[in-house]
Amino acid sequence: MATGYLDLMRAPHAMRLLGGTLLGRLPNGVAALAVVLFVRAEGGGYGLAGALAAGYGVATAVGQPLLGRLVDLYGQPRILLPAALCSTTAMGSLAVVGIGSPALAIALMVLAGVTTPPLEGALRALWPSVLDHRPERVHRAYALEAVAQEAIFAGGPLIVMLCVAQWSEGAALVIVNAVGLLGALSVAVSGPSRRWRSAPRQAHWLGALRSKGLLALLGGFFFVGSALGAIAVAAVAYADTHGDELVATYLHSGLGVGALLGGLVYGARQWPGEPERRLRLLVAALAVGYLPLALAPSDVVVMTTLSVVAGIFLAPALACAFVVIDRHAPIGTVTEAFSWLVTSFGVGAAMGSGAVGPVIEWGSEQAGYVLSGIGGLLALLVLTVTRGVLTSPHPVTVAVAGSENDRNAAPEPRFRTEDRA
Numbered sequence: 001m002a003t004g005y006l007d008l009m010r011a012p013h014a015m016r017l018l019g020g021t022l023l024g025r026l027p028n029g030v031a032a033l034a035v036v037l038f039v040r041a042e043g044g045g046y047g048l049a050g051a052l053a054a055g056y057g058v059a060t061a062v063g064q065p066l067l068g069r070l071v072d073l074y075g076q077p078r079i080l081l082p083a084a085l086c087s088t089t090a091m092g093s094l095a096v097v098g099i100g101s102p103a104l105a106i107a108l109m110v111l112a113g114v115t116t117p118p119l120e121g122a123l124r125a126l127w128p129s130v131l132d133h134r135p136e137r138v139h140r141a142y143a144l145e146a147v148a149q150e151a152i153f154a155g156g157p158l159i160v161m162l163c164v165a166q167w168s169e170g171a172a173l174v175i176v177n178a179v180g181l182l183g184a185l186s187v188a189v190s191g192p193s194r195r196w197r198s199a200p201r202q203a204h205w206l207g208a209l210r211s212k213g214l215l216a217l218l219g220g221f222f223f224v225g226s227a228l229g230a231i232a233v234a235a236v237a238y239a240d241t242h243g244d245e246l247v248a249t250y251l252h253s254g255l256g257v258g259a260l261l262g263g264l265v266y267g268a269r270q271w272p273g274e275p276e277r278r279l280r281l282l283v284a285a286l287a288v289g290y291l292p293l294a295l296a297p298s299d300v301v302v303m304t305t306l307s308v309v310a311g312i313f314l315a316p317a318l319a320c321a322f323v324v325i326d327r328h329a330p331i332g333t334v335t336e337a338f339s340w341l342v343t344s345f346g347v348g349a350a351m352g353s354g355a356v357g358p359v360i361e362w363g364s365e366q367a368g369y370v371l372s373g374i375g376g377l378l379a380l381l382v383l384t385v386t387r388g389v390l391t392s393p394h395p396v397t398v399a400v401a402g403s404e405n406d407r408n409a410a411p412e413p414r415f416r417t418e419d420r421a
Helices: 002-009 014-023 028-041 046-074 076-097 102-114 121-130 135-166 170-188 191-195 214-242 246-267 275-295 299-311 314-328 334-362 365-385
Strands: none
Touching: 002 014, 002 076, 002 135, 002 246, 014 028, 014 121, 014 135, 014 170, 028 046, 028 076, 028 102, 028 135, 028 170, 046 076, 046 102, 046 121, 046 191, 046 334, 076 102, 076 121, 076 170, 076 191, 121 135, 121 170, 121 191, 121 334, 135 170, 135 314, 214 246, 214 275, 214 299, 214 314, 214 334, 214 365, 246 314, 275 299, 275 314, 275 365, 314 334, 334 365
């Protein structure tokens, strides 16, 4: 297992791109926490803090696929660099001007969110050219990225708290976003990013969303995201019943450890069969893993162990989903397609977090975990019902010369002239 990952990390530019992307996405992972801490330090209430965090989240969900489409059209540096600068400036401005004007604060957060650079989609578009178009190495890179994502999102809150302890909440906001800017710059000025060009695309206002297979995948992972959003809130409720807020940290860490272990094992070998069918099996295992959480045993060690089990299939499911997107995205829309997955997953998580609150108040933390299990089962249901469109795409008959990312083998749909954008 280690040999395969070492081979991957020795590839030119691989570690720089992976590390830069993870640092560049640090603001996404800790924005809600950093903003809440900043607003409270400034004397604001939780209502304003929630509004700012929600505004950032919604704006990010909207901006990712739009910026992804621009990356496919104009290349990575032309979009990633100004987007990163704009997002960092907006968040830094909030730290300077404070919350004296709530309208201005919300506007800055929305601007920071909508201009967040689509680094996830950009990296996944780069992997094939960086890894010599070898499928086994690309698939392993997807798994490693899913694992590393869990690590950065687990460690991100710690970075915020250390900055707060050492300096202030405003400084934490600035430092985290400055680190994100440096990560984005590292990716955007790299050789692979500057050389990358999307395959020629057929203009259409729907862009990547004209792929029925992609729509099916996005629907499924909306519910995966909702399940995780519900789990995050239910873990806090479980900790409250035990009178120790650290318990929630144990449960979140358990999910992260499970995802890390599962991703490492999954990416260490090549799996036979079509990835579309394998994805359904992985999501089925993910859904089954969520169900025992509804038992909510009083023993924290047992509950943490169940959390580890629940997280095992998350990173493999994400890694497999990246492969499926790669196969079903219409030619020339790969960055946009990957960015839509980020949006679908994030919106689902937000909806799950919002829906589980009333459920917990009506029932208990057990009811919250039941909702997460339902989310996992709905994800499986969507992928099962739509298996007709999530079949292996037919190979294209004409290859695009010089294409950097034409490796999805998806047929380019024919559209009438009136459909062109």
